[in-house]
Amino acid sequence: MKSFIKRDLLVIAAILMSLIMVGCSSQSSQTSSQASNTIKLTTDEEKPYIGFVLDTLQDERWYNDKELFEEKVKDLGGNVKTLAANSSDEIQISQAELLIEEGVDVLVVVPANADTASKIVEMAHNKDVKVISYDRLIRNADVDHYISFDNEKIGEMQANGVLNDISEGDFAYIGGAKTDNNATLLRQGAMSVLKPLIDEGKINLVYDNFTDDWDPAVAKKNMQDTLQANGDEIDAVIAANDGTAGGVIQALETKNLAGNVPVSGQDAELSAIKRIIDGKQTMTVYKSINLLAENAAEIAVKFANDESISTNKTIDNGKIDVPATLLEPISVTKDNIKETIIKDGYLTSEEIYGQ
Structure with a gap:
């Protein structure tokens, strides 16, 4: 595992300020506030350092991905930093560049734009950083791994x-x-x-x-x-x-x-489940975010530790057949809410029914 680039407080502050100036949303700025953790990483050079680059935190589900992914990386002995781009591919590329310069071992990317995110892969590989495409496939690039649902x-x-x-x-x-x-x-x-x-x-x-x-x-x-x-x-x-x-x-x-x-x-969002109960929406598809985030974290840490990832599935991204982990989705209707999302702990009965 390569050593992290040591930076002093002033350099980090300058980088973060420049990121804000190019238009980061308040949400991405909030996740950027974890920059103080980057300083501590210089004393943990043997720990995997994972960058998680999200398209947005405006949708309810991505908060769950963020929390679960970060928790699992830390449980596996790694450090993690998350940034969100507010659906701007230009901001996302800048954020990825920041994390690469900070010395991440692996970038996990939810692309804001499937095509322009290929630049992130190119930048990362130039620094020997592996890239995992998370839930959304980065197109026309030498992506190291793709994890999503079918x-x-x-x-x-x-x-x-x-x-x-x-x-x-x-x-x-x-x-x-x-x-x-x-x-x-x-x-x-x-x-x-x-x-x-x-x-x-x-x-x-x-x-x-x-x-x-x-x-x-x-x-x-x-x-x-x-x-x-x-x-x-x-x-x-x-x-x-x-x-x-x-x-x-x-x-x-x-x-x-x-x-x-x-x-x-x-996505089995709470608002959608309530609409299903009210009869306004027929169904949703539940993708276990726990399963997705935890598997992605495990793959990222393995990559950081130079361990091999076994899979017999691939998906064509326009350039290569990307090694892929494809998880099973679940159809949710009014009849199986309790047996699926509540049983899995994704949402609680209190949140759904107000009881």
Whole structure:
């Protein structure tokens, strides 16, 4: 393991200030406040030092990833520093560069932009730093490892979840961000289920597009436009995650359609679970963040300790077949909330039911 670059307080302060000046959000600045830990790392040069670079902390689920990942790295004897880029690929590249200069052994990256994040891999490899693509695949780069869930299977689950309620009529597909390879995989999975019905003429796909930055407000606007173009009639919506599902349902509520139109989701966010209980959202897909974060931390620490990682799975990122760890997702409806997310400790009964 290489030695960390020693820096004094003034240099660290200057680096952090420059990062803020290029536009870090208050959230990423908050995670950057861990910089004082970097000084202590100079006395722990034999410990693995892992950098965790998040796209954003604006979505509920990423706070869980951050806490679980950091806790597991520390349990494994490592040090960790997390930065979040507020969905800016330029800020994320700057943050990755900062961590590389601070001497991390491994970068774990949730890319803000699947393509431009290839620059992070290039910078890291120039300093012998390995890169793990976390939950979202970095494209067109020599990524060392990818860990996520089977996103095509998630897309299949979302489509089937809606088809359990209705199997014909006018459908809309509200996708994720075009810059996120996961959004492409989710759509591929959903369309593999929907296409036979579309070809038979049972389903009329009246809307099929991505959603900028996975933004619920954009999803709401897209759904509103779709309703207006179709005389306020829609029979089902496959939404790529719980955030976009929330935007869709807000649009449906303005036309008194919420609860009458099946809507899918993903991430098992608390707000989505409450919508499922209320009958406004049909299902979500639970991806055990505990499993994802802890496995990612274990792989990162193994890489830092020059240990080999065994996997028989790969995924094509446009340049190489990236060694991959793909975890199993779980479909969640009103009927199995207690047996899934509550049993797993992801959410509590008190949080969901207020009891």
